[in-house]
Amino acid sequence: MDLLKRIEESKNFIVSKYNCKIDVALVLGSGLGSIVNDIENKIIIPYKDIPHFPESTVKGHAGEMIIGDLANKKVIAMNGRFHYYEGYSMELVTFPIRVFKALGINNLIVTNAAGGMNPNFEPGDLMIINDHINMMGDNPLRGNNFQELGPRFPDMSSAYNKELIKIANTCAKNLNINIQNGVYIPVSGPNYETPAELRMLRIIGGDAVGMSTVPEVIVANHMSMKVLGISCITDMALADNLEPLDHLKVVETANKAMKKFVTLVKEIIKEI
Template sequence: MDLLKRIEEAKAFILSKHSKEIQAAIILGSGLGGIVKDIENQKVIKYSEIPGFPESTVKGHAGEIIIGELCGKTVLAMNGRFHYYEGYDMQTVTFPVRVIKALGIENIIITNAAGGMNPNFEPGDLMIITDHINMMGANPLIGANYEELGPRFPDMSSAYNKQLIELALSSAKALNIKVQQGVYCPVSGPTYETAAELKMLRLIGGDAVGMSTVPEVIVANHMSMKVLGISCITDMAIGDNLEPLDHSRVVETANKAMAKFISLVKEIIEKM
């Protein structure tokens, strides 16, 4: 089915459950779903119910949309995302962002769990993403372009909205939460990186590495949305001192950082 028709079908289904204006969307990364407990007057929609939505297969990703009130704003939270490494094509991975924009939402906070490559970072840090280097070997805009959605060659010079970055930094300062800033490098996964790969990614300017976010950021920019990216640093991915890693440890560290993550996002939403 044509992409535009699939977007309209998913949009119509969500509007049948919630027809009021939504001010912001949040995509929650691995282990960061705890904020949904603070959303009031919730309407929960399982991905399996929404036309065109695939299923989230990764532990730590609940696979549902929650719409409700957070700090006086109506928000849509994606509790779980889709990844390229799950076998989904890039258009499927980013389909929810298309639908979010179709619902009239202009501001989106995209979060992830990431490995810290900057030696000044430590596990549990929150990093405001200032830019990225796409190392996934794919781009969600390859293929036919729909002018109704955005231009053939979208500008990415300010992929992460500077006003939202400043808002995030001032919010962190107000809450006395230490945050880092840096460049996010996504790889395809699902393997964690080798020591040599991490050395290369650090050498070219990466501060954190992960397996998500950038496809969604690209598509959001294609549709002129305002994007804020936040990484939770769950482990230190430094090539010279690399320790064995598994997903449960990533989720565990993200859970430990949950309280300050929730506080920061709520402050941002309130001021947005």
């Protein structure tokens, strides 16, 4: 079955559960899922129930779609995403974004836990993603292009929507939340980076490093969606002062930053 038919079947299944116009889609990164507790009138759909959806295998990712009301808007949230390092193809990693667009959603907020390579950052900081450098060694648009979804050669000059970035920075200022702005670099993972790799990534312009998000952003841009990206800096990935790291520490730091993350995202959604 080709991609277009699979998108349609997934969309129809979700519509059978919730048939209202949805304003904003959220993709929630490691340790950032508790914002779903603030969603009202919600319905929960496990990924395993949605046709053609894979299942999330990573701790800190619940593996469910949540739809309801947040900040006076209708939202759909992916509580847990799919990663390239889990063995999924780029097409599967980005498949939910295709379904969001099929549902008529034009605003996408993608979030992640990331290592801070900028020495001015601190663990627990939130960083608005202004741009990215794709170091994953693959691209979700590789292969056959469906013109119904987007052009063969999509523009990426404003991959992260400037209007949404302005809204996010204004909301952070109004809430007295210290916010960073920077360039996000994804690598394929699942291992964390060596000091030499971090040194290289910093030299080429990266402020934060992670293992997700950019494939979703590329596909969203392919379909002309407006994208806002937010990283939670969960550790300092400084090449000359690198401490051993594990996923539990990442999730723990993300959880500590959760209150300001939830407050900020809700305010942004209200202003979109």
